[in-house]
Amino acid sequence: MTLLKVEGLLKSFGGVTAIADLDFEVxxxxxxxxxxxxxxxxxxxxxxxxxxxxxxxxxxxxxxKDMVGLSPHKIARSGVARTFQNLQIFFNMSVLENVLVGCHLRIKENLISTALRLPMAVREEAKAKQWAIDALNFCGLGEYISSPSDALSYGVLKRMEIARALAMKPSIIMMDEPAAGLNDTETAEMLSLIRRISESGITVLLVEHNMNLVMQVSDRVLVLDYGSRLAEGSTEEIQNNPQVIAAYLGTDTNDGVIGTKTGGSHYAV
Ligand SMILES: Nc1ncnc2c1ncn2[C@@H]1O[C@H](COP(=O)(O)OP(=O)(O)O)[C@@H](O)[C@H]1O
Ligand SMILES: [Mg+2]
Structure with a gap:
Protein backbone atom coordinates (compact mmCIF):
# COMPACT_ATOMS: atom_id res chain seq x y z
CA MET A 1 0.00 0.00 0.00
CA THR A 2 1.26 3.49 -0.82
CA LEU A 3 1.79 5.63 2.28
CA LEU A 4 3.30 8.73 0.70
CA LYS A 5 2.69 9.90 -2.85
CA VAL A 6 4.43 12.89 -4.44
CA GLU A 7 3.35 14.13 -7.86
CA GLY A 8 4.67 16.95 -10.04
CA LEU A 9 6.46 18.57 -7.11
CA LEU A 10 8.31 21.78 -7.91
CA LYS A 11 10.12 24.34 -5.78
CA SER A 12 12.43 27.12 -6.86
CA PHE A 13 14.32 29.79 -5.00
CA GLY A 14 14.80 32.79 -7.24
CA GLY A 15 16.49 31.38 -10.30
CA VAL A 16 17.40 28.04 -8.70
CA THR A 17 15.05 25.11 -9.23
CA ALA A 18 15.67 22.97 -6.16
CA ILE A 19 13.00 20.35 -6.93
CA ALA A 20 11.78 20.01 -10.51
CA ASP A 21 8.62 18.11 -11.40
CA LEU A 22 9.35 15.22 -9.04
CA ASP A 23 7.17 12.09 -8.75
CA PHE A 24 7.67 9.15 -6.40
CA GLU A 25 5.69 6.81 -4.17
CA VAL A 26 6.73 5.34 -0.83
CA LYS A 65 -4.89 12.76 2.23
CA ASP A 66 -3.56 15.98 0.67
CA MET A 67 -0.84 17.54 2.84
CA VAL A 68 0.07 20.65 0.84
CA GLY A 69 -0.68 23.83 2.75
CA LEU A 70 -0.92 22.17 6.17
CA SER A 71 1.24 23.73 8.89
CA PRO A 72 4.32 21.82 10.11
CA HIS A 73 2.43 21.29 13.38
CA LYS A 74 -0.57 19.69 11.65
CA ILE A 75 1.68 17.52 9.51
CA ALA A 76 3.55 16.36 12.61
CA ARG A 77 0.26 15.53 14.27
CA SER A 78 -0.77 13.45 11.30
CA GLY A 79 2.21 11.18 11.95
CA VAL A 80 5.15 12.66 10.05
CA ALA A 81 8.29 13.16 12.16
CA ARG A 82 11.75 14.24 11.11
CA THR A 83 15.28 14.93 12.17
CA PHE A 84 17.45 17.71 10.79
CA GLN A 85 20.70 17.79 8.85
CA ASN A 86 22.05 20.20 11.46
CA LEU A 87 21.26 19.26 15.04
CA GLN A 88 18.28 21.10 16.51
CA ILE A 89 18.96 20.68 20.19
CA PHE A 90 18.27 22.76 23.28
CA PHE A 91 21.65 22.51 24.96
CA ASN A 92 20.40 24.09 28.18
CA MET A 93 17.96 21.22 28.68
CA SER A 94 18.39 17.59 29.70
CA VAL A 95 18.11 14.71 27.27
CA LEU A 96 14.63 13.84 28.59
CA GLU A 97 13.45 17.44 28.24
CA ASN A 98 14.74 17.59 24.67
CA VAL A 99 12.79 14.47 23.80
CA LEU A 100 9.66 15.71 25.59
CA VAL A 101 9.59 18.60 23.11
CA GLY A 102 8.59 15.99 20.52
CA CYS A 103 5.76 14.54 22.60
CA HIS A 104 4.13 17.88 23.16
CA LEU A 105 3.21 17.95 19.50
CA ARG A 106 1.26 14.77 19.97
CA ILE A 107 -0.49 14.78 23.36
CA LYS A 108 -3.75 16.51 24.13
CA GLU A 109 -2.78 19.78 25.73
CA ASN A 110 -4.73 22.77 26.69
CA LEU A 111 -3.29 25.78 28.43
CA ILE A 112 -5.99 26.12 31.07
CA SER A 113 -6.08 22.49 32.10
CA THR A 114 -2.27 22.44 32.23
CA ALA A 115 -2.09 25.63 34.31
CA LEU A 116 -4.71 24.34 36.74
CA ARG A 117 -3.05 20.94 36.80
CA LEU A 118 -6.38 19.29 36.10
CA PRO A 119 -6.29 15.46 36.20
CA MET A 120 -6.36 15.21 32.41
CA ALA A 121 -3.30 17.46 32.07
CA VAL A 122 -1.42 15.51 34.74
CA ARG A 123 -2.32 12.23 32.98
CA GLU A 124 -1.22 13.57 29.60
CA GLU A 125 2.05 14.81 31.05
CA ALA A 126 2.77 11.41 32.58
CA LYS A 127 1.97 9.79 29.24
CA ALA A 128 4.32 12.16 27.40
CA LYS A 129 7.11 11.39 29.86
CA GLN A 130 6.59 7.66 29.39
CA TRP A 131 6.67 8.00 25.59
CA ALA A 132 9.90 9.99 25.84
CA ILE A 133 11.52 7.42 28.14
CA ASP A 134 10.40 4.56 25.88
CA ALA A 135 11.84 6.34 22.84
CA LEU A 136 15.16 6.96 24.60
CA ASN A 137 15.41 3.32 25.68
CA PHE A 138 14.55 2.23 22.15
CA CYS A 139 17.45 4.34 20.85
CA GLY A 140 19.83 2.83 23.42
CA LEU A 141 20.03 6.05 25.41
CA GLY A 142 18.47 4.91 28.69
CA GLU A 143 21.61 5.81 30.64
CA TYR A 144 21.51 9.44 29.43
CA ILE A 145 17.91 10.27 30.38
CA SER A 146 18.86 12.85 33.03
CA SER A 147 22.14 13.96 31.45
CA PRO A 148 22.58 17.58 30.39
CA SER A 149 22.59 17.72 26.59
CA ASP A 150 25.71 19.86 26.39
CA ALA A 151 27.91 17.08 27.79
CA LEU A 152 27.15 14.45 25.16
CA SER A 153 28.98 13.13 22.12
CA TYR A 154 27.75 13.93 18.64
CA GLY A 155 26.66 10.31 18.08
CA VAL A 156 24.47 10.38 21.19
CA LEU A 157 22.97 13.73 20.18
CA LYS A 158 22.10 12.39 16.72
CA ARG A 159 20.28 9.46 18.35
CA MET A 160 18.60 11.81 20.82
CA GLU A 161 17.09 13.68 17.88
CA ILE A 162 15.77 10.41 16.53
CA ALA A 163 14.31 9.60 19.96
CA ARG A 164 12.53 12.96 19.90
CA ALA A 165 11.01 12.12 16.52
CA LEU A 166 10.00 8.63 17.72
CA ALA A 167 8.40 10.03 20.87
CA MET A 168 5.78 11.56 18.58
CA LYS A 169 4.72 8.03 17.64
CA PRO A 170 4.98 8.75 13.94
CA SER A 171 3.88 6.51 11.08
CA ILE A 172 6.74 7.89 8.98
CA ILE A 173 10.10 9.29 10.06
CA MET A 174 12.34 11.37 7.81
CA MET A 175 16.03 11.45 8.67
CA ASP A 176 18.32 13.98 7.03
CA GLU A 177 21.89 12.62 7.00
CA PRO A 178 21.77 10.71 10.31
CA ALA A 179 25.27 9.26 9.81
CA ALA A 180 27.00 12.50 8.79
CA GLY A 181 29.90 13.21 11.13
CA LEU A 182 29.69 9.83 12.86
CA ASN A 183 32.65 7.50 13.30
CA ASP A 184 32.50 3.85 12.19
CA THR A 185 31.16 2.54 15.51
CA GLU A 186 28.50 5.23 15.70
CA THR A 187 27.56 4.60 12.06
CA ALA A 188 27.09 0.88 12.80
CA GLU A 189 24.86 1.81 15.76
CA MET A 190 22.87 4.13 13.48
CA LEU A 191 22.41 1.37 10.92
CA SER A 192 21.05 -1.00 13.55
CA LEU A 193 18.79 1.73 14.97
CA ILE A 194 17.32 2.45 11.52
CA ARG A 195 16.66 -1.28 11.09
CA ARG A 196 14.94 -1.49 14.48
CA ILE A 197 12.79 1.54 13.68
CA SER A 198 11.74 -0.09 10.43
CA GLU A 199 11.06 -3.42 12.14
CA SER A 200 8.82 -1.61 14.63
CA GLY A 201 6.51 -0.78 11.70
CA ILE A 202 7.51 2.84 11.04
CA THR A 203 8.16 3.80 7.42
CA VAL A 204 11.60 5.38 7.08
CA LEU A 205 12.57 8.10 4.60
CA LEU A 206 16.32 8.45 4.63
CA VAL A 207 18.62 11.07 3.13
CA GLU A 208 22.18 9.89 3.51
CA HIS A 209 25.55 10.25 1.78
CA ASN A 210 27.07 7.08 3.22
CA MET A 211 26.40 4.62 0.41
CA ASN A 212 27.42 1.56 2.44
CA LEU A 213 24.72 2.40 4.95
CA VAL A 214 22.14 3.25 2.26
CA MET A 215 22.72 0.02 0.35
CA GLN A 216 22.57 -2.09 3.51
CA VAL A 217 19.42 -0.64 4.97
CA SER A 218 17.18 0.46 2.08
CA ASP A 219 14.34 -1.34 0.36
CA ARG A 220 14.13 1.28 -2.37
CA VAL A 221 16.31 4.19 -3.47
CA LEU A 222 15.46 7.40 -5.32
CA VAL A 223 18.37 9.16 -6.99
CA LEU A 224 17.98 12.91 -7.33
CA ASP A 225 19.83 14.89 -9.95
CA TYR A 226 19.38 18.66 -9.86
CA GLY A 227 15.97 18.21 -8.25
CA SER A 228 14.76 15.60 -10.74
CA ARG A 229 14.55 11.87 -10.60
CA LEU A 230 17.56 10.21 -12.22
CA ALA A 231 16.61 6.70 -11.15
CA GLU A 232 14.38 4.81 -8.71
CA GLY A 233 14.42 1.17 -7.71
CA SER A 234 15.74 -1.54 -5.43
CA THR A 235 19.31 -1.18 -4.15
CA GLU A 236 20.40 -3.76 -6.71
CA GLU A 237 18.76 -1.88 -9.57
CA ILE A 238 20.35 1.37 -8.44
CA GLN A 239 23.82 -0.14 -8.04
CA ASN A 240 23.60 -1.58 -11.56
CA ASN A 241 22.10 1.47 -13.25
CA PRO A 242 24.69 2.82 -15.74
CA GLN A 243 23.47 6.43 -15.37
CA VAL A 244 23.76 6.25 -11.59
CA ILE A 245 27.18 4.64 -11.80
CA ALA A 246 28.39 7.35 -14.16
CA ALA A 247 26.99 10.15 -12.04
CA TYR A 248 27.59 9.06 -8.45
CA LEU A 249 28.96 5.66 -7.80
CA GLY A 250 31.96 6.48 -10.06
CA THR A 251 34.69 3.87 -10.03
CA ASP A 252 37.25 5.76 -7.97
CA THR A 253 34.75 6.77 -5.28
CA ASN A 254 35.47 3.72 -3.22
CA ASP A 255 35.04 5.03 0.29
CA GLY A 256 31.29 4.47 -0.01
CA VAL A 257 30.52 8.12 0.51
CA ILE A 258 29.21 10.34 -2.26
CA GLY A 259 29.46 14.07 -2.50
CA THR A 260 32.67 14.28 -0.54
CA LYS A 261 35.23 12.86 -2.91
CA THR A 262 35.88 13.08 -6.62
CA GLY A 263 34.24 10.19 -8.36
CA GLY A 264 35.17 11.15 -11.89
CA SER A 265 31.84 12.95 -12.19
CA HIS A 266 30.79 16.55 -12.26
CA TYR A 267 28.90 16.02 -9.02
CA ALA A 268 31.86 15.76 -6.73
CA VAL A 269 32.33 18.67 -4.37
N1 LIG B 1 15.98 28.69 1.59
C1 LIG B 1 16.65 28.66 0.44
N2 LIG B 1 16.87 29.80 -0.27
C2 LIG B 1 17.53 29.78 -1.45
N3 LIG B 1 18.02 28.67 -2.02
C3 LIG B 1 17.84 27.50 -1.37
C4 LIG B 1 17.15 27.43 -0.11
N4 LIG B 1 17.11 26.13 0.29
C5 LIG B 1 17.76 25.45 -0.68
N5 LIG B 1 18.19 26.25 -1.66
C6 LIG B 1 18.91 25.85 -2.89
O1 LIG B 1 18.23 24.73 -3.43
C7 LIG B 1 19.16 23.76 -3.91
C8 LIG B 1 18.93 22.46 -3.19
O2 LIG B 1 19.40 22.57 -1.85
P1 LIG B 1 19.17 21.46 -0.74
O3 LIG B 1 17.75 21.04 -0.76
O4 LIG B 1 19.71 21.95 0.53
O5 LIG B 1 20.07 20.27 -1.31
P2 LIG B 1 20.64 18.96 -0.59
O6 LIG B 1 19.95 18.78 0.71
O7 LIG B 1 20.38 17.88 -1.57
O8 LIG B 1 22.11 19.20 -0.43
C9 LIG B 1 20.53 24.35 -3.72
O9 LIG B 1 20.92 24.98 -4.92
C10 LIG B 1 20.32 25.35 -2.60
O10 LIG B 1 21.26 26.39 -2.67
MG1 LIG C 1 20.71 18.63 2.64
Missing part, protein backbone atom coordinates in the same frame (compact mmCIF):
# COMPACT_ATOMS: atom_id res chain seq x y z
CA UNK A 27 5.06 2.04 0.09
CA UNK A 28 4.10 1.59 3.73
CA UNK A 29 6.70 -0.10 5.92
CA UNK A 30 9.79 0.31 3.74
CA UNK A 31 13.10 2.06 4.22
CA UNK A 32 13.13 4.50 1.31
CA UNK A 33 16.36 6.38 0.66
CA UNK A 34 16.87 9.56 -1.29
CA UNK A 35 20.40 10.07 -2.54
CA UNK A 36 22.15 12.67 -4.65
CA UNK A 37 25.03 15.11 -4.30
CA UNK A 38 24.99 18.29 -2.23
CA UNK A 39 22.52 20.73 -3.73
CA UNK A 40 20.38 18.01 -5.37
CA UNK A 41 17.31 19.16 -3.43
CA UNK A 42 17.06 16.50 -0.73
CA UNK A 43 16.63 18.82 2.25
CA UNK A 44 14.26 21.03 0.25
CA UNK A 45 12.16 17.94 -0.42
CA UNK A 46 12.07 17.10 3.32
CA UNK A 47 11.16 20.71 4.07
CA UNK A 48 8.18 20.43 1.74
CA UNK A 49 7.14 17.04 3.11
CA UNK A 50 7.19 18.43 6.64
CA UNK A 51 5.36 21.66 5.74
CA UNK A 52 8.27 24.07 6.30
CA UNK A 53 8.21 25.03 2.61
CA UNK A 54 5.10 25.18 0.47
CA UNK A 55 5.66 23.69 -2.99
CA UNK A 56 5.27 25.99 -5.99
CA UNK A 57 3.46 23.17 -7.78
CA UNK A 58 2.48 19.57 -7.26
CA UNK A 59 0.87 17.40 -4.64
CA UNK A 60 1.93 15.46 -1.55
CA UNK A 61 -0.48 12.93 -0.12
CA UNK A 62 -0.20 10.80 2.97
CA UNK A 63 -2.59 7.86 3.15
CA UNK A 64 -4.51 9.49 0.33
Missing amino acids: PEGVVYSIIGPNGAGKTTLFNMLSGIYIPDEGSISLNG
Whole structure:
Protein backbone atom coordinates (compact mmCIF):
# COMPACT_ATOMS: atom_id res chain seq x y z
CA MET A 1 0.00 0.00 0.00
CA THR A 2 1.26 3.49 -0.82
CA LEU A 3 1.79 5.63 2.28
CA LEU A 4 3.30 8.73 0.70
CA LYS A 5 2.69 9.90 -2.85
CA VAL A 6 4.43 12.89 -4.44
CA GLU A 7 3.35 14.13 -7.86
CA GLY A 8 4.67 16.95 -10.04
CA LEU A 9 6.46 18.57 -7.11
CA LEU A 10 8.31 21.78 -7.91
CA LYS A 11 10.12 24.34 -5.78
CA SER A 12 12.43 27.12 -6.86
CA PHE A 13 14.32 29.79 -5.00
CA GLY A 14 14.80 32.79 -7.24
CA GLY A 15 16.49 31.38 -10.30
CA VAL A 16 17.40 28.04 -8.70
CA THR A 17 15.05 25.11 -9.23
CA ALA A 18 15.67 22.97 -6.16
CA ILE A 19 13.00 20.35 -6.93
CA ALA A 20 11.78 20.01 -10.51
CA ASP A 21 8.62 18.11 -11.40
CA LEU A 22 9.35 15.22 -9.04
CA ASP A 23 7.17 12.09 -8.75
CA PHE A 24 7.67 9.15 -6.40
CA GLU A 25 5.69 6.81 -4.17
CA VAL A 26 6.73 5.34 -0.83
CA PRO A 27 5.06 2.04 0.09
CA GLU A 28 4.10 1.59 3.73
CA GLY A 29 6.70 -0.10 5.92
CA VAL A 30 9.79 0.31 3.74
CA VAL A 31 13.10 2.06 4.22
CA TYR A 32 13.13 4.50 1.31
CA SER A 33 16.36 6.38 0.66
CA ILE A 34 16.87 9.56 -1.29
CA ILE A 35 20.40 10.07 -2.54
CA GLY A 36 22.15 12.67 -4.65
CA PRO A 37 25.03 15.11 -4.30
CA ASN A 38 24.99 18.29 -2.23
CA GLY A 39 22.52 20.73 -3.73
CA ALA A 40 20.38 18.01 -5.37
CA GLY A 41 17.31 19.16 -3.43
CA LYS A 42 17.06 16.50 -0.73
CA THR A 43 16.63 18.82 2.25
CA THR A 44 14.26 21.03 0.25
CA LEU A 45 12.16 17.94 -0.42
CA PHE A 46 12.07 17.10 3.32
CA ASN A 47 11.16 20.71 4.07
CA MET A 48 8.18 20.43 1.74
CA LEU A 49 7.14 17.04 3.11
CA SER A 50 7.19 18.43 6.64
CA GLY A 51 5.36 21.66 5.74
CA ILE A 52 8.27 24.07 6.30
CA TYR A 53 8.21 25.03 2.61
CA ILE A 54 5.10 25.18 0.47
CA PRO A 55 5.66 23.69 -2.99
CA ASP A 56 5.27 25.99 -5.99
CA GLU A 57 3.46 23.17 -7.78
CA GLY A 58 2.48 19.57 -7.26
CA SER A 59 0.87 17.40 -4.64
CA ILE A 60 1.93 15.46 -1.55
CA SER A 61 -0.48 12.93 -0.12
CA LEU A 62 -0.20 10.80 2.97
CA ASN A 63 -2.59 7.86 3.15
CA GLY A 64 -4.51 9.49 0.33
CA LYS A 65 -4.89 12.76 2.23
CA ASP A 66 -3.56 15.98 0.67
CA MET A 67 -0.84 17.54 2.84
CA VAL A 68 0.07 20.65 0.84
CA GLY A 69 -0.68 23.83 2.75
CA LEU A 70 -0.92 22.17 6.17
CA SER A 71 1.24 23.73 8.89
CA PRO A 72 4.32 21.82 10.11
CA HIS A 73 2.43 21.29 13.38
CA LYS A 74 -0.57 19.69 11.65
CA ILE A 75 1.68 17.52 9.51
CA ALA A 76 3.55 16.36 12.61
CA ARG A 77 0.26 15.53 14.27
CA SER A 78 -0.77 13.45 11.30
CA GLY A 79 2.21 11.18 11.95
CA VAL A 80 5.15 12.66 10.05
CA ALA A 81 8.29 13.16 12.16
CA ARG A 82 11.75 14.24 11.11
CA THR A 83 15.28 14.93 12.17
CA PHE A 84 17.45 17.71 10.79
CA GLN A 85 20.70 17.79 8.85
CA ASN A 86 22.05 20.20 11.46
CA LEU A 87 21.26 19.26 15.04
CA GLN A 88 18.28 21.10 16.51
CA ILE A 89 18.96 20.68 20.19
CA PHE A 90 18.27 22.76 23.28
CA PHE A 91 21.65 22.51 24.96
CA ASN A 92 20.40 24.09 28.18
CA MET A 93 17.96 21.22 28.68
CA SER A 94 18.39 17.59 29.70
CA VAL A 95 18.11 14.71 27.27
CA LEU A 96 14.63 13.84 28.59
CA GLU A 97 13.45 17.44 28.24
CA ASN A 98 14.74 17.59 24.67
CA VAL A 99 12.79 14.47 23.80
CA LEU A 100 9.66 15.71 25.59
CA VAL A 101 9.59 18.60 23.11
CA GLY A 102 8.59 15.99 20.52
CA CYS A 103 5.76 14.54 22.60
CA HIS A 104 4.13 17.88 23.16
CA LEU A 105 3.21 17.95 19.50
CA ARG A 106 1.26 14.77 19.97
CA ILE A 107 -0.49 14.78 23.36
CA LYS A 108 -3.75 16.51 24.13
CA GLU A 109 -2.78 19.78 25.73
CA ASN A 110 -4.73 22.77 26.69
CA LEU A 111 -3.29 25.78 28.43
CA ILE A 112 -5.99 26.12 31.07
CA SER A 113 -6.08 22.49 32.10
CA THR A 114 -2.27 22.44 32.23
CA ALA A 115 -2.09 25.63 34.31
CA LEU A 116 -4.71 24.34 36.74
CA ARG A 117 -3.05 20.94 36.80
CA LEU A 118 -6.38 19.29 36.10
CA PRO A 119 -6.29 15.46 36.20
CA MET A 120 -6.36 15.21 32.41
CA ALA A 121 -3.30 17.46 32.07
CA VAL A 122 -1.42 15.51 34.74
CA ARG A 123 -2.32 12.23 32.98
CA GLU A 124 -1.22 13.57 29.60
CA GLU A 125 2.05 14.81 31.05
CA ALA A 126 2.77 11.41 32.58
CA LYS A 127 1.97 9.79 29.24
CA ALA A 128 4.32 12.16 27.40
CA LYS A 129 7.11 11.39 29.86
CA GLN A 130 6.59 7.66 29.39
CA TRP A 131 6.67 8.00 25.59
CA ALA A 132 9.90 9.99 25.84
CA ILE A 133 11.52 7.42 28.14
CA ASP A 134 10.40 4.56 25.88
CA ALA A 135 11.84 6.34 22.84
CA LEU A 136 15.16 6.96 24.60
CA ASN A 137 15.41 3.32 25.68
CA PHE A 138 14.55 2.23 22.15
CA CYS A 139 17.45 4.34 20.85
CA GLY A 140 19.83 2.83 23.42
CA LEU A 141 20.03 6.05 25.41
CA GLY A 142 18.47 4.91 28.69
CA GLU A 143 21.61 5.81 30.64
CA TYR A 144 21.51 9.44 29.43
CA ILE A 145 17.91 10.27 30.38
CA SER A 146 18.86 12.85 33.03
CA SER A 147 22.14 13.96 31.45
CA PRO A 148 22.58 17.58 30.39
CA SER A 149 22.59 17.72 26.59
CA ASP A 150 25.71 19.86 26.39
CA ALA A 151 27.91 17.08 27.79
CA LEU A 152 27.15 14.45 25.16
CA SER A 153 28.98 13.13 22.12
CA TYR A 154 27.75 13.93 18.64
CA GLY A 155 26.66 10.31 18.08
CA VAL A 156 24.47 10.38 21.19
CA LEU A 157 22.97 13.73 20.18
CA LYS A 158 22.10 12.39 16.72
CA ARG A 159 20.28 9.46 18.35
CA MET A 160 18.60 11.81 20.82
CA GLU A 161 17.09 13.68 17.88
CA ILE A 162 15.77 10.41 16.53
CA ALA A 163 14.31 9.60 19.96
CA ARG A 164 12.53 12.96 19.90
CA ALA A 165 11.01 12.12 16.52
CA LEU A 166 10.00 8.63 17.72
CA ALA A 167 8.40 10.03 20.87
CA MET A 168 5.78 11.56 18.58
CA LYS A 169 4.72 8.03 17.64
CA PRO A 170 4.98 8.75 13.94
CA SER A 171 3.88 6.51 11.08
CA ILE A 172 6.74 7.89 8.98
CA ILE A 173 10.10 9.29 10.06
CA MET A 174 12.34 11.37 7.81
CA MET A 175 16.03 11.45 8.67
CA ASP A 176 18.32 13.98 7.03
CA GLU A 177 21.89 12.62 7.00
CA PRO A 178 21.77 10.71 10.31
CA ALA A 179 25.27 9.26 9.81
CA ALA A 180 27.00 12.50 8.79
CA GLY A 181 29.90 13.21 11.13
CA LEU A 182 29.69 9.83 12.86
CA ASN A 183 32.65 7.50 13.30
CA ASP A 184 32.50 3.85 12.19
CA THR A 185 31.16 2.54 15.51
CA GLU A 186 28.50 5.23 15.70
CA THR A 187 27.56 4.60 12.06
CA ALA A 188 27.09 0.88 12.80
CA GLU A 189 24.86 1.81 15.76
CA MET A 190 22.87 4.13 13.48
CA LEU A 191 22.41 1.37 10.92
CA SER A 192 21.05 -1.00 13.55
CA LEU A 193 18.79 1.73 14.97
CA ILE A 194 17.32 2.45 11.52
CA ARG A 195 16.66 -1.28 11.09
CA ARG A 196 14.94 -1.49 14.48
CA ILE A 197 12.79 1.54 13.68
CA SER A 198 11.74 -0.09 10.43
CA GLU A 199 11.06 -3.42 12.14
CA SER A 200 8.82 -1.61 14.63
CA GLY A 201 6.51 -0.78 11.70
CA ILE A 202 7.51 2.84 11.04
CA THR A 203 8.16 3.80 7.42
CA VAL A 204 11.60 5.38 7.08
CA LEU A 205 12.57 8.10 4.60
CA LEU A 206 16.32 8.45 4.63
CA VAL A 207 18.62 11.07 3.13
CA GLU A 208 22.18 9.89 3.51
CA HIS A 209 25.55 10.25 1.78
CA ASN A 210 27.07 7.08 3.22
CA MET A 211 26.40 4.62 0.41
CA ASN A 212 27.42 1.56 2.44
CA LEU A 213 24.72 2.40 4.95
CA VAL A 214 22.14 3.25 2.26
CA MET A 215 22.72 0.02 0.35
CA GLN A 216 22.57 -2.09 3.51
CA VAL A 217 19.42 -0.64 4.97
CA SER A 218 17.18 0.46 2.08
CA ASP A 219 14.34 -1.34 0.36
CA ARG A 220 14.13 1.28 -2.37
CA VAL A 221 16.31 4.19 -3.47
CA LEU A 222 15.46 7.40 -5.32
CA VAL A 223 18.37 9.16 -6.99
CA LEU A 224 17.98 12.91 -7.33
CA ASP A 225 19.83 14.89 -9.95
CA TYR A 226 19.38 18.66 -9.86
CA GLY A 227 15.97 18.21 -8.25
CA SER A 228 14.76 15.60 -10.74
CA ARG A 229 14.55 11.87 -10.60
CA LEU A 230 17.56 10.21 -12.22
CA ALA A 231 16.61 6.70 -11.15
CA GLU A 232 14.38 4.81 -8.71
CA GLY A 233 14.42 1.17 -7.71
CA SER A 234 15.74 -1.54 -5.43
CA THR A 235 19.31 -1.18 -4.15
CA GLU A 236 20.40 -3.76 -6.71
CA GLU A 237 18.76 -1.88 -9.57
CA ILE A 238 20.35 1.37 -8.44
CA GLN A 239 23.82 -0.14 -8.04
CA ASN A 240 23.60 -1.58 -11.56
CA ASN A 241 22.10 1.47 -13.25
CA PRO A 242 24.69 2.82 -15.74
CA GLN A 243 23.47 6.43 -15.37
CA VAL A 244 23.76 6.25 -11.59
CA ILE A 245 27.18 4.64 -11.80
CA ALA A 246 28.39 7.35 -14.16
CA ALA A 247 26.99 10.15 -12.04
CA TYR A 248 27.59 9.06 -8.45
CA LEU A 249 28.96 5.66 -7.80
CA GLY A 250 31.96 6.48 -10.06
CA THR A 251 34.69 3.87 -10.03
CA ASP A 252 37.25 5.76 -7.97
CA THR A 253 34.75 6.77 -5.28
CA ASN A 254 35.47 3.72 -3.22
CA ASP A 255 35.04 5.03 0.29
CA GLY A 256 31.29 4.47 -0.01
CA VAL A 257 30.52 8.12 0.51
CA ILE A 258 29.21 10.34 -2.26
CA GLY A 259 29.46 14.07 -2.50
CA THR A 260 32.67 14.28 -0.54
CA LYS A 261 35.23 12.86 -2.91
CA THR A 262 35.88 13.08 -6.62
CA GLY A 263 34.24 10.19 -8.36
CA GLY A 264 35.17 11.15 -11.89
CA SER A 265 31.84 12.95 -12.19
CA HIS A 266 30.79 16.55 -12.26
CA TYR A 267 28.90 16.02 -9.02
CA ALA A 268 31.86 15.76 -6.73
CA VAL A 269 32.33 18.67 -4.37
N1 LIG B 1 15.98 28.69 1.59
C1 LIG B 1 16.65 28.66 0.44
N2 LIG B 1 16.87 29.80 -0.27
C2 LIG B 1 17.53 29.78 -1.45
N3 LIG B 1 18.02 28.67 -2.02
C3 LIG B 1 17.84 27.50 -1.37
C4 LIG B 1 17.15 27.43 -0.11
N4 LIG B 1 17.11 26.13 0.29
C5 LIG B 1 17.76 25.45 -0.68
N5 LIG B 1 18.19 26.25 -1.66
C6 LIG B 1 18.91 25.85 -2.89
O1 LIG B 1 18.23 24.73 -3.43
C7 LIG B 1 19.16 23.76 -3.91
C8 LIG B 1 18.93 22.46 -3.19
O2 LIG B 1 19.40 22.57 -1.85
P1 LIG B 1 19.17 21.46 -0.74
O3 LIG B 1 17.75 21.04 -0.76
O4 LIG B 1 19.71 21.95 0.53
O5 LIG B 1 20.07 20.27 -1.31
P2 LIG B 1 20.64 18.96 -0.59
O6 LIG B 1 19.95 18.78 0.71
O7 LIG B 1 20.38 17.88 -1.57
O8 LIG B 1 22.11 19.20 -0.43
C9 LIG B 1 20.53 24.35 -3.72
O9 LIG B 1 20.92 24.98 -4.92
C10 LIG B 1 20.32 25.35 -2.60
O10 LIG B 1 21.26 26.39 -2.67
MG1 LIG C 1 20.71 18.63 2.64
